[in-house]
Amino acid sequence: DIQMTQSPSSLSASVGERVTITCRTSQSIKTFLNWYQQKPGQAPKLLIFAASTLETDVPSRFSGSGSGTDFALTISSLQPEDVATYYCQQTYLFPAFGQGTKVEVK
Amino acid sequence: QVQLVQSEPEVKKPGASVKVSCKTSGYTFTNFGITWVRQAPGQGLEWMGWISTYNGNTNYAQKFQGRVTMTTDTSTNTGYLDLRSLTADDTAVYYCAKGRPGGEQWLQSWGQGTLVTVSS
Numbered sequence: 001d002i003q004m005t006q007s008p009s010s011l012s013a014s015v016g017e018r019v020t021i022t023c024r025t026s027q028s029i030k031t032f033l034n035w036y037q038q039k040p041g042q043a044p045k046l047l048i049f050a051a052s053t054l055e056t057d058v059p060s061r062f063s064g065s066g067s068g069t070d071f072a073l074t075i076s077s078l079q080p081e082d083v084a085t086y087y088c089q090q091t092y093l094f095p096a097f098g099q100g101t102k103v104e105v106k
Numbered sequence: 107q108v109q110l111v112q113s114e115p116e117v118k119k120p121g122a123s124v125k126v127s128c129k130t131s132g133y134t135f136t137n138f139g140i141t142w143v144r145q146a147p148g149q150g151l152e153w154m155g156w157i158s159t160y161n162g163n164t165n166y167a168q169k170f171q172g173r174v175t176m177t178t179d180t181s182t183n184t185g186y187l188d189l190r191s192l193t194a195d196d197t198a199v200y201y202c203a204k205g206r207p208g209g210e211q212w213l214q215s216w217g218q219g220t221l222v223t224v225s226s
Contacts, residue, residue, distance in 0.1 A: 001168075034212060036151075043201055043216035044143075044151065049209060087151055091211040094167060097143075097151040 002026055006088055006098030014106045019075040021101045023088035028068045032092035035064055035073045038100075039084045047086075048073065080105055108132040110202050110217035117223045118192050126220045128185040128202030135178075136160045139210050140185035142176060144198040145219075152198075156210065157185065192224045 003026035013019050023033065031051035036044040046055045048064035051071060061076045075082055083105055088098040113127040128140060142154040155166035157176040164176050175188040185202055199219040206214035 036213070038151075043203075043219055044213070045216075046206070046212060046214050049206070049212040055206075055212075055214070085150075089151075089153075089211070089213075091209075094165075095141075095153045095156075095211050096167075097153060100150040 002029065002090055002093055002096065004088065004090060004096060004098045006101055008101060009099065010102040010104070012104045012106050013078050015078055015080060017078050019078050019082075019103060021073045021086055021088075021103075023066075023071045023073070023098050025069045025071075025090055025092075029090045029092035031067050032090055033064075033066065033071045034089045034091065035062075036087045036089065036097075037082075037084045038087065044087065075103075078103075078105065108204065108215045110204060110215055112200075112202060112217040112220045115221040115223070117225065120193055120224055120226055122192050122224075123188060123190040124192060124196075124222050126187045126189075126200050126202075126222065128187070128217050130183045130185070130204065133204075135180060135183040138204045140176070140178065141203045141205070141211065141213060142185075142187045143201045143203060143213075145201070146195070146198040149198075154187070154200075159185070189222075192222075194224050196222065197224045198222060 005024045033051045035048040038044040052064045085100045085102045111129045139158045141156045177186045202217040203213040204215045206212045
């Protein structure tokens with residue numbers, strides 16, 4: 001199995017601040033990595049697929065990067081509506097999700 | 107527009123089975139498989155498996171092998187998740203999801219979730 005380590009598990013940042021969440025895998029997954037946003041009481045929402053492709057209608061302040069074993073989701077300027085839990089998902093072998101990162105606004 | 111509408115919440119006793127449905131509309135059903143993901147209360151997302159709506163091929167997470175069956179009904183554009191031998195650890199919200207063009211696991215559209223509670 002591919003082990004996934006997502007960090008941090010939670011963070012608090014100010015509005016306008018740059019936020020980065022990382023996802024590391026135990027073996028290379030090339031760019032088979034997606035990012036989701038989940039707000040309380042809602043289903044997850046696809047933000048980024050194939051490591052760096054922004055899903056339609058997702059604000060451009062979200063970006064994804066990385067390949068191989070190290071990936072990042074960056075919010076360039078945190079907004080109040082970005083309060084959510086963010087999950088990475090590898091789809092190289094049996095798909096699996098990271099543990100999640102809860103993002104709060106100070 | 108694409109919609110995935112899931113069945114109502116369920117309460118089951120330990121040892122029982124549950125069948126969750128996912129009725130789809132707004133796209134050609136057999137062009138995209140259905141993925142099932144669950145989320146225990148306060149916990150993260152857990153990928154359960156995927157079924158091809160084209161030929162019925164399945165890919166189950168190892169954890170659920172032998173206890174889960176995913177099926178589809180192309181006459182009603184509906185997917186089903188059947189989970190047997192339930193325990194309290196199966197208490198979760200169960201989601202169905204559909205991929206986007208180019209990637210079955212780029213989960214673009216999701217159902218609203220079905221809460222399954224396992225309690226004696």
